[in-house]
Amino acid sequence: MHMSETPTDPNRAAHPAREPRVIECEDPATGASLGFVPVDGPEGVRRAVEAARAAQTAWAEASFTARRRVLGRILEHVVTHADELVEIVCRDAGKTRENAIMGEIWPVLEKLRWTMAQGERHLRPERMPSGIFPHKRASIRYAPRGVVGIVAPWNYPLQNVLGPAIPALFAGNAVVLKVSEAVAFSSARFQRIFDEAFEAEGFSRDLVRLVNGFVPTGAALVGAGVDLLIFTGSMENGKKIIAESAETLTPVILELGGKDPLIVCDDAALPQAVHAALVGVFIAAGQNCMAAERVLVFDAVYDDFVRGVTAPSCGRARPWETRPSTWAPASPRPRWRWWSAWWRTPSRGGRARSSAASVGRGRGTSSSPPCSWT
Amino acid sequence: MLVDVTPDMPIMQEELFGPVMCIARVSGEAQALEVANGTRFGLGSTVMTTSFSRARRFVEALRAGSTSINDFGLPYMNMALPFGGVGGSGFGRLNGREGLRACTVPKAVLEDRLPLHMPSKVFPVAPLDYELFRGVLRALYGRGASSKLKGGAELAVTLRSKLSARLRSR
Incomplete structure (x- = not known):
C-alpha cells in the first residue's frame, strides 16, 4: 500500500469554516446526546490566563504543607466520588467502568499520593558544592513558572486533566487547561473537584481553569502568554503548537504518539x-x-x-x-x-x-x- | 489481529491508536532491536524475557522513553518515574522528579557565606596580571603534582615581581 493511499486521520486538526460557539456532546457508545457546552474562544482563554496569573502570586507563597492540604482535598474527593466520576467518564468517553477505575481513578490517586509524599523533596532548594568559591554558598531554587497551559487529549478524560495539573499546581503554578472537544461534557464536573478543594483551603478558584473549545482555543493558550505549555496529542498538532510557541518563546512539553x-x-x-x-x-x-x-x-x-x-x-x-x-x-x-479503512486496505x-x-x-x-x- | 506483518508495511510505521494487534516475526535479539528502533517514534517499550542479562541489553539498546520488563504499562504507575518519549514521540517529561521540576524555573543562586565585602578585582588590568592568572590556572588545574608545583612557582615569581614593581613605584 503506497503511503499516499494511507487513510488520512480525520482526528487531525479541523478548521471549521465558521467558528462554532458550542460543542455538541455525545456518548460515543450509544450515540445519545449529552447536550451542548459553550466554546471558550481566544478572549475567554486570555481572561482565564489573566485571572490565573493574578491568583498565582498568593499560591506561589503557599507552604508545601498548605499545598499538600489542597491535594489531600482533591484525593478525598476522588476517593469519595469514585463511582460518580467513573460514571461520567464512561458516558463522555464511551469506555468501560473497569477501564475508568483502573486507568483513570487509580493513576490519579497514585499521582496525588506520590506528589504529597515526595513532591517537596524534589522542589526544595538544593544545596550545591561551592566549587572553587569556598566563600560563597551555592544552591538551586525551583521557582514556579507562573501559569502552566495544558492541552489535553480525549482518551482518558479524568486522568488527562488531573495528571498534569497536580504536579504543575504543587510546584506553585496556576493552570489553564484546554479539555478535548470530544470529552467536553465531563469538564464541568472535573472543575468542581478543583473548585471545592481550593475553597475548602481558602485559595482562589482561578488557580485551575478548565476551558473548552476546538484547536483555536488550544492555540490561544500559547498566545495568551502562559509560561509553559504541556501538549498531549498528535504529532501534527504538536508541530503546530511548537510553531505558535516560537513567537513567544514559550517552553513546550510534547507528549506525542508512539508505535511501541x-x-x-x-x-x-x-x-x-x-x-x-x-x-x-x-x-x-x-x-x-x-x-x-x-x-x-x-x-x-x-x-x-x-x-x-x-x-x-x-x-x-x-x-x-x-x-x-x-x-x-x-x-x-x-x-x-x-479504522475500517485501515482494515479494508490490503496490507501486502x-x-x-x-x-x-x-x-x-x-x-x-x-x-x-x-x-x-x- | 494481523500476523506475519513485516516492518516495511505502513501499519508498522504509522500510529494506529486502535484495537489491532500487529504480530511480526523476528529472528532474535539483533533483529528485534533493529525493528523496534526502526520507526520515528520512541515512547515506551516492553520486553518479555526471563533472562536478566538479556533484559539489561534491551534496556540499554532500545531507543525509547521507557522500557518495561515483563509487565505492560507498569512504568506509568510508578509515579517516581518520568514519562515521555524521544524522536517523533515528543520531548520533555511528565511524572516523577523530572515532570515536577519541568513545571519550575531552576534558578542558580550564589550567596555570601561570610559578611566579607572585598571586591575580586579584575580591572584595571595591570602588568603581569596575565602571568599571574596563568600561574593560578596551572596551580589549580594542572594534572599531577609537578604541574601544580610549576604553576605555584610561576605564581610566586610573578607575585614577587608585582610586589617589587609596586615598591619601586612608591
Whole structure:
C-alpha cells in the first residue's frame, strides 16, 4: 500500500469554516446526546490566563504543607466520588467502568499520593558544592513558572486533566487547561473537584481553569502568554503548537504518539507474554499513546504465541460487562470510518487472524477481541 | 489481529491508536532491536524475557522513553518515574522528579557565606596580571603534582615581581 493511499486521520486538526460557539456532546457508545457546552474562544482563554496569573502570586507563597492540604482535598474527593466520576467518564468517553477505575481513578490517586509524599523533596532548594568559591554558598531554587497551559487529549478524560495539573499546581503554578472537544461534557464536573478543594483551603478558584473549545482555543493558550505549555496529542498538532510557541518563546512539553514495541523473546514466560500483549494492544481499544502497537515475537515461540493470543477463551465477553458498548471507542465518530479503512486496505502479506474485522458501532460480538473487559 | 506483518508495511510505521494487534516475526535479539528502533517514534517499550542479562541489553539498546520488563504499562504507575518519549514521540517529561521540576524555573543562586565585602578585582588590568592568572590556572588545574608545583612557582615569581614593581613605584 503506497503511503499516499494511507487513510488520512480525520482526528487531525479541523478548521471549521465558521467558528462554532458550542460543542455538541455525545456518548460515543450509544450515540445519545449529552447536550451542548459553550466554546471558550481566544478572549475567554486570555481572561482565564489573566485571572490565573493574578491568583498565582498568593499560591506561589503557599507552604508545601498548605499545598499538600489542597491535594489531600482533591484525593478525598476522588476517593469519595469514585463511582460518580467513573460514571461520567464512561458516558463522555464511551469506555468501560473497569477501564475508568483502573486507568483513570487509580493513576490519579497514585499521582496525588506520590506528589504529597515526595513532591517537596524534589522542589526544595538544593544545596550545591561551592566549587572553587569556598566563600560563597551555592544552591538551586525551583521557582514556579507562573501559569502552566495544558492541552489535553480525549482518551482518558479524568486522568488527562488531573495528571498534569497536580504536579504543575504543587510546584506553585496556576493552570489553564484546554479539555478535548470530544470529552467536553465531563469538564464541568472535573472543575468542581478543583473548585471545592481550593475553597475548602481558602485559595482562589482561578488557580485551575478548565476551558473548552476546538484547536483555536488550544492555540490561544500559547498566545495568551502562559509560561509553559504541556501538549498531549498528535504529532501534527504538536508541530503546530511548537510553531505558535516560537513567537513567544514559550517552553513546550510534547507528549506525542508512539508505535511501541512489545518484544517476546524465546525465553519469555509465554502465558505472561500473551497476557501482556493482549492488555497492551487492546486496553481502551488501543487508544493509548503507549499501546503495544507492534508485537515482535522471536521465531522459536512465534507459533505458540499466536496460538495463545487467538485462543477461543480470549474472545468471550466477560460476565461482569456493565455496558452494551463492550468495544466502544472514546474517540469521535469519524475514527470508526478511519479504522475500517485501515482494515479494508490490503496490507501486502499480513493476514487477518480474527473475525473481529466486523467493527460494529457500539456493539461487541461474541468473537470480539479481548479488549471487551477494559 | 494481523500476523506475519513485516516492518516495511505502513501499519508498522504509522500510529494506529486502535484495537489491532500487529504480530511480526523476528529472528532474535539483533533483529528485534533493529525493528523496534526502526520507526520515528520512541515512547515506551516492553520486553518479555526471563533472562536478566538479556533484559539489561534491551534496556540499554532500545531507543525509547521507557522500557518495561515483563509487565505492560507498569512504568506509568510508578509515579517516581518520568514519562515521555524521544524522536517523533515528543520531548520533555511528565511524572516523577523530572515532570515536577519541568513545571519550575531552576534558578542558580550564589550567596555570601561570610559578611566579607572585598571586591575580586579584575580591572584595571595591570602588568603581569596575565602571568599571574596563568600561574593560578596551572596551580589549580594542572594534572599531577609537578604541574601544580610549576604553576605555584610561576605564581610566586610573578607575585614577587608585582610586589617589587609596586615598591619601586612608591
